[in-house]
Amino acid sequence: MWKVLYCTANKTKVPPDEPYAISDAVKYVAKLGGFHGCKSDGSPGLKVIWIGLNKLYTLLSYRDFLP
Numbered sequence: 001m002w003k004v005l006y007c008t009a010n011k012t013k014v015p016p017d018e019p020y021a022i023s024d025a026v027k028y029v030a031k032l033g034g035f036h037g038c039k040s041d042g043s044p045g046l047k048v049i050w051i052g053l054n055k056l057y058t059l060l061s062y063r064d065f066l067p
């Protein structure tokens with residue numbers, strides 16, 4: 001699951017060898033939800049995290065149908 005999150009949030013096909021920190025996971029989920037992460041933005045809110053988690057769960061559900 002963490003590899004799918006990393007690849008989707010960073011738009012790459014090569015995941016890292018080792019898992020990342022939970023703070024990075026929150027940033028990646030927020031990025032999926034539309035959070036830009038500029039200096040003046042502050043921390044991601046509940047709505048952005050919710051949207052990002054929904055997108056992640058959708059991606060993970062499609063993974064079962066792939067060969």
